[in-house]
Amino acid sequence: MKVQLFKYWDALRTSFWFIPAIMVFGAVVLSAVAIQADHLAKGEGWLASGWVFTGGPDGANAVLSIIAGSMTTIAGVVFSMTLVVLSLASSQLGPRLLRSFMRDPPTQVVLGTFVATFLYCVLVVLTIRRGDEDAFVPHLSVTLGVLLAVISLGVLIYFIHHVAISIQANQVVARVGHELIDVLERLFPETIGQGPAGESASAPDAAFLRRFDREAEPVCSSGDGYLQFIDADALMALAVRDDVVVRLECHPGHYVVAGGPLLRVWPTGKRGDKLAREVNAAFALGNQRTSGQDIEFALYELVEIAVRALSPGINDPFTAIACVDRLGSALCRLATREMPSPYRHDSEGTLRVIAPSPSFPTMLDAAFDQIRQHGRTNVAVSIRLMETLVLITAFAHRPADRAAILQHAEMIRRGAWLSFAEQEDREALEKPYRAVKQALASPAP
Structure with a gap:
């Protein structure tokens, strides 16, 4: 409801x-x-x-x-x-x-x-x-x-x-950038199902996870559409009531097909028509993605503006650079947030919900991949992408996040060396690239 x-x-x-x-x-x-x-x-x-x-x-x-x-x-x-x-x-x-x-x-x-x-x-x-x-x-x-x-x-x-x-393009980019920040502030850090403050949402042992993969039964969707909202409190209440563990098989933004799994339930034998109806009631499907619980959609709005600006028909790198700046602002904030644990416990500390959430490397890929691919021949855009990575590095402290930043820096550099015809343009990109390498070589903040 x-x-x-x-x-x-x-x-x-x-x-x-x-x-x-x-x-x-x-x-x-x-x-x-x-x-x-x-x-x-x-x-x-x-x-x-x-x-x-x-x-x-x-x-x-x-x-x-x-x-x-x-x-x-x-x-x-x-x-x-x-x-x-x-x-x-x-x-x-x-x-x-x-x-x-x-x-x-x-x-x-x-x-x-x-x-x-x-x-x-x-x-x-x-x-x-x-x-x-x-x-x-x-x-x-x-x-x-x-x-x-x-x-x-x-x-x-x-x-x-x-x-x-x-x-005006800059005003549109600024408004979408502010909406992205609002979504980020609302979704991170995530706290659903973690019980009392200070309680550790520790991961279960590997044997349990293997058993869950073997035995868990799927609860399927009754309709088609983009997953817009998930009622996490309702899923937690269902899991506690039926004394089961559930694992989400999709997250907001995914396209769900009728008959496809929404989640899996363990132990077996507790799936029924009533549970299927209650589970489907906790998932809201629609004809399009929204930014309510889908931070990737908010990112993709800026990415779409940048990609269109880089198309030959428009050829507006300044708008693409403005989008990169706004994406960098959001990623800097995201790098400082603790990622929510996928393992959600009830008030007694019992594991009830396994809900994988987006990670910083995933968000970095979503933000920069398409812009890098479409803007690899544009010197100004490539340099701004590299400069933004320098800025993000100052906020990133997790090893996996810093490794993802280095990977993107390497891809931008390789694309530039293959696409830039002038040696001076390549050297202009080398300066921020070396800055990324130097920042990553320093201890994490």
């Missing part, structure tokens, strides 16, 4: 209707409150201030009708501008970045402002009454409608500025 809530919340965040719907509801409430205030004051007290609308029914109807008509026109313009931005982002930077643009709160608030102002004016117009005895003009409500129109004008000016800024 919890993973479904996560899935629906992620879908709401990337929709254009959720925040506008909330603002429309707020407009309905505001119109009701303003009209009630007009009824209570009978209009007399407000007219003395000099700032309140003082016209009659026809004037109030005309003012609100003009505002409502203007809001529909402006809302159409804003929707058109938004679609143009989405089209440019999809073609130039990659279709997977559309979620980032659709999740942009300022755009959602701007759309909601115009729709809410339109609805507010329509609701107030409906309360205007003409006649000698029962005439009613909501002076305060009309004045508030004029104020909302002025605010909407300011919002339109802000939106034009926001669109002009948001489609």
Whole structure:
């Protein structure tokens, strides 16, 4: 159940209707409150201030009708501008970045402002009454409608500025880089299922792991799609309830096929239809990857921008270098984090869940492999990759991480010597390469 809530919340965040719907509801409430205030004051007290609308029914109807008509026109313009931005982002930077643009709160608030102002004016117009005895003009409500129109004008000016800024490549890269850092901060270090603080999540003996491989039974998926979320608490509760050990066979970001194993259960004989339904309920599948629990997806968004920038049709190495800088910033943080143990214990210290998690070398491969392969003929990109490795080395302290950094430095250097035609370009790459070697030869921080 919890993973479904996560899935629906992620879908709401990337929709254009959720925040506008909330603002429309707020407009309905505001119109009701303003009209009630007009009824209570009978209009007399407000007219003395000099700032309140003082016209009659026809004037109030005309003012609100003009505002409502203007809001529909402006809302159409804003929707058109938004679609143009989405089209440019999809073609130039990659279709997977559309979620980032659709999740942009300022755009959602701007759309909601115009729709809410339109609805507010329509609701107030409906309360205007003409006649000698029962005439009613909501002076305060009309004045508030004029104020909302002025605010909407300011919002339109802000939106034009926001669109002009948001489609700049460096701004897009910076926004995606900040999202990557947010995902990293949320996912590392991982603490699910480790019981009380200070309890060691030690690995079981090798004999148990071999027995698990031989005897564990799979629990299969009931559907197809990309794994978006896993309810780790639910899996831990199931394992404790049935007194079993489970091992995940996939992690967020993997594509799951119906009938393929989601996890394996040991001891045998405890698998059943009820367990299969409960396990499937703890896994949320979707049509695309998301960054909720998938840090590789957040990395690949920056990698996609860099690879597209290095394509012959675009040929923009400066955007690729900006992506490398953001990736380096995330990897420096990741190198300082303790990787979560795959062995998760319950509150009594009993092993219940085996959940392999991404490692730093895996993340380094995901971040640099494709950029290195597509940018091997570009001197500036290759040099920046090597300089970023120098920077990451200062934060890496695990031997496996430092070995992965050296491996990437060697691959970049070999690619450069095969691709660079000028000796001076090769020598320019040798300087940061020697810096990597020297940093790795020093004791780990």
